[in-house]
Amino acid sequence: MGEIAIRRAVAGDAERLNDALRRLSEDIGDSHAGTPALLARAGFGDHPAFRALLAENASTIVGAALYSPVFSTVRAGAGAYVSDLWTAPEARGKGLGRRLLAAVAEDAEGVWGATFLKLAVYDDNAMARAFYDRLGFAAARGETTLTIDHNGLAALKNEITGNA
Numbered sequence: 001m002g003e004i005a006i007r008r009a010v011a012g013d014a015e016r017l018n019d020a021l022r023r024l025s026e027d028i029g030d031s032h033a034g035t036p037a038l039l040a041r042a043g044f045g046d047h048p049a050f051r052a053l054l055a056e057n058a059s060t061i062v063g064a065a066l067y068s069p070v071f072s073t074v075r076a077g078a079g080a081y082v083s084d085l086w087t088a089p090e091a092r093g094k095g096l097g098r099r100l101l102a103a104v105a106e107d108a109e110g111v112w113g114a115t116f117l118k119l120a121v122y123d124d125n126a127m128a129r130a131f132y133d134r135l136g137f138a139a140a141r142g143e144t145t146l147t148i149d150h151n152g153l154a155a156l157k158n159e160i161t162g163n164a
């Protein structure tokens, strides 16, 4: 395997980025609802919901990372939430995942002043958990991740409009 370069994804990469994220979904057993158009809109419009890095070997994509800003008054500053991290099977175990996370940290510090990274790993993904443990990530104690879905939000928004 030759020299692998890491660079910021741009709007023209939406299809390549989506392909990498689809492969990530396949690897971890997620359904994949992403499309190039969705990524182009969400990541490269006026108010981007994420930034992304691509790792390239010649013109082949061998890694990707997606991340968004978070803010913590406890930590007194911004951080980055890494929603997606993937390296191609043939590139694994050679330090690329580590390089991608380092590049995320550097970019997030530059753009948001981020001083920490946050992410979630599935309980059944022992390989990724071992990778994160080795890098120094620590599990949150005494807290549970909560999400409200589209239907729940629709009901909540009725509180504002008074249509409940």
Ligand SMILES: CC(C)(COP(=O)(O)OP(=O)(O)OC[C@H]1O[C@@H](n2cnc3c(N)ncnc32)[C@H](O)[C@@H]1OP(=O)(O)O)[C@@H](O)C(=O)NCCC(=O)NCCS
Binding pocket: 024, 027, 028, 085, 086, 087, 088, 091, 092, 093, 094, 095, 096, 097, 098, 099, 120, 121, 122, 125, 126, 127, 128, 130, 131, 134, 135
């Ligand atoms: C998890 C993943 C991103 C790691 O990427 P990678 O390129 O293999 O990781 P690296 O080669 O940079 O590994 C960095 C360190 O972790 C270690 N490591 C990697 N895989 C490991 C494993 N399975 N068990 C223990 N340590 C591991 C490496 O030895 C290395 O440590 P070292 O630098 O001290 O030798 C990659 O395996 C992957 O894409 N997996 C499938 C998708 C996935 O699970 N993504 C994460 C979703 S939360």
